[in-house]
Amino acid sequence: MELFWYIVLMTMLTIYVILDGYDFGAGIIHLFFAKTEKDKKAITNAIGPFWDANEVWLIAVGGVLFFAFPTLYASSFSGFYLPLMLILWLLIFRAIGLELRGQIKNKMWEAIWDKAFGIASLLLALFFGVALGNVVRGVNLGMVTDGVSAHEAHYFFLPLWNPSFSPTAEHLGVIDWFTLLLGVVGVVALAIHGANWIIFKTHSDLNQKLKKVVFNLNIILVVLVIISLLVWHVIEPKPFHNFMENPWMWIFPIIAFTGLFGLFKVKTFKKDGLGFLFSSLFLFGGLTSTVASIFPKVLPSTNSVNPSLTLYNVAAHEYGLTVGVYWFVIAAILVGVYMFVQYRVFRGKMDDVGYGDH
């Protein structure tokens, strides 16, 4: 049962990253490449009717985490207190940036909310990458100093950074050079993803330029991915252990690299949706490879006193998990129907829908 909910949770998380990821990416593109009012309009139209429902996946991920793995929810949410609060505030700025911009026709007003939307999206992409870095790096569970736990074995707290900025220090911070590297990977990958979404959903004049941007950013992304893999041993001496034991898991990195290298053909794609498909494959493959590499751990311990959190020692009780399957299956089918209806009604190009004029 734990395994079932683990798969559900990871699937939902991946869906969230792919869906809200294109919103963050669109925000980054908006910040750096949208020069004219027409460009900006094209970008907000492309995500207009979707971003709010995409954000719901985050709430749903939080809800399922809470109910199926309460110990992990309690441990990680209190331990990552500061970055989570920053994410909440950034989500607020992203949302009001999008919602309020069109309410008043005034250049200063529009400039403020354009920047709020763009900068918040950029920082969110960065923080989600940093968050992934924190999960694979692990934390000092129980806050052990000199072999003695200061708290219960599954609790911890991280400041935003520690002075040494190192992922191997005894007292870690949220941001160190390793997690920051993954943060930058997140920004570049989502910028590409967002650009692909804009190409897919609009007839914007920006699209030809964005194809070049995707191509160039993809070169940077390949370099960053290679650097990440080269330094990975610093936080995990045997990163490929799980893949060696279970060769079928190689499918995840293969999917990631298919997406990554497929994107180099972006300029010649016949269909506008293909770029989005490949960047989704990269996000899916990258995320699943990363969590697969630490499986069954969900939050590794960096000390030798307290054990890592695994999906088995953080789960709720059997009965609750079993009864949850019934309502979850019904809800998941309904969510599928809603998404089908939503993407069906707003299929094709979004240039004429007129988001933000309400």
Place this chain on the structure above:
Amino acid sequence: MEDMLFYDRMQFAFTITFHYLFPQLTMGLSLMIVYFKWKFLRTKIDTYNDAAKFWMKIFALNFAMGVVTGIPMEFQFGTNWAKFSELTGGIIGQTLAMEGMFSFFLESSFLGLFLFGEKLLGQKLHFLTGFLVFLGSWASGYLIIATHSWMQYPVGYEILENGRYVLTNFSALFSNPWLMPAFLHNQMGSVVTSSFVVAGIGAFYLLNDKHSNFGKLFVKTGVIFGLISSVLLAFPTGDWMAKNVAEHQPVTFAAMEGIFETEEGGAEIILIGQPDMENKKLDNKIAVPNVLSFLTYQRWDAQVKGLNEFDESVHPTNVPGLYYAYHIMVGLGTIFIGLMLLASIQLYRKKLYTTKWILWILLFMLPFPYIANTTGWYTAELGRQPWLVYDLLRTADGISPTVSSGNTLFTLLGFIGLYLLLGLLFLMLAGKIINKGPETSKLN
């Protein structure tokens, strides 16, 4: 430790109070929008459709505020109340996860369609999307109150040796005797808020001689919905709630009613008076003898236990706060019924739109349902203290063990600043929409 508990409680109280200003309007307003849209489908009179679209703008603004201030609520269980989440997550996580899966997806998917899809969908499907938004928002209220009810009156659980609460009976969460009264009471409170807002804005248009045909429609609809909901708010739902509290949380009941000592021969109902906690009495009280006994037990001489019967360790943490919250709620609720009754009589006599003093009162009463709803929730929440899970888990034992008070104060200050900004922006934009007024269109 004391500081930590204080800041954690302050942050939750502040963020939830601000958050609930928005859903309390959207839940009730979605019902009224569905009504306007339905009237349009039946009568084909454009005014109804224009009214629905006007209120949809207000709804969308409130909904966006509700969403952005709602996500912090779900996160805070883990960030600030980690021990509580760890111990009870297997139970309250169920209903909270269900809320995300069943109602938020429904609401957010169809709100987009309702706002942007009128031309694409056609009128019947457009009505349906509006109805689904209404359904989603009420389902959300239901599941939140199911969670709340379990904390007030825990059912269907077992406590393991390590202190964890495990679910043993899923359906008990929904047959909880606390749930239905609390849900209906809360939803009626929400409809009262939306009725007063609709009537208040209508009165504003009439007094201002702007958009008068909409002004009349809003005042009429607001007053009719307002009369029905404010009566249902008191009876049966409020009465039902009070009896639940008297039966299951007698010490809370004593504190909120301001009963310090058990009285022989029936308990009086306190109308006015300030609790003096040092001397265990009420200053300058006005009370009606025996009425509380009758309202609670239908016998004039029934005994109502006073605070003196209970050990101090189980007294609500803030007795005066609880007492005031409850009395403000009840006092306002009574005024609402009176005002709506008066307005309905004038409406029946076809004199409401020209009776200026009632229109002025309707306009000025607009903020008060928000106060009544907020103090109603304070009654429930302060009444549950010092417990998180009534009689089982103390609030002080539920906070995050590793988050320092300094960090919580930092984020509390951040929320205060951010929400101040949000509040100002909201008022500005809502004012702009209201000032501009409904647009008249020819759709058919």
